[in-house]
Amino acid sequence: MTFQIDPAEGTEAAADLADDQFQLLLQIVMWELAMRTGPEQFEEHLKEVAAIRPQIEANIVASRRARDSRRFVASVLSDIERLPSVEAAAPDITTGLYL
Numbered sequence: 001m002t003f004q005i006d007p008a009e010g011t012e013a014a015a016d017l018a019d020d021q022f023q024l025l026l027q028i029v030m031w032e033l034a035m036r037t038g039p040e041q042f043e044e045h046l047k048e049v050a051a052i053r054p055q056i057e058a059n060i061v062a063s064r065r066a067r068d069s070r071r072f073v074a075s076v077l078s079d080i081e082r083l084p085s086v087e088a089a090a091p092d093i094t095t096g097l098y099l
């Protein structure tokens with residue numbers, strides 16, 4: 001599996017990962033953290049993450065809304081690009097009447 005993560009995108013670095021890819025990445029990170037720390041350190045890291053979540057909840061909600069909005073705009077623009085072009089079907093000479 002290939003992960004497309006662009007650190008230059010900041011908070012959007014992993015936005016394009018599918019949910020299953022993200023879950024696998026999280027499992028890899030958790031495994032690696034467990035390998036590099038003792039049980040007490042590992043548990044302390046998990047407690048720190050759990051304690052931080054309530055403090056950043058408002059930012060997470062705002063970021064989620066912004067991401068959803070960007071994805072919606074991108075999907076609409078993609079749909080518009082797939083629409084057939086009226087110009088391509090129009091004859092070279094027109095009558096000036098448009099319906």
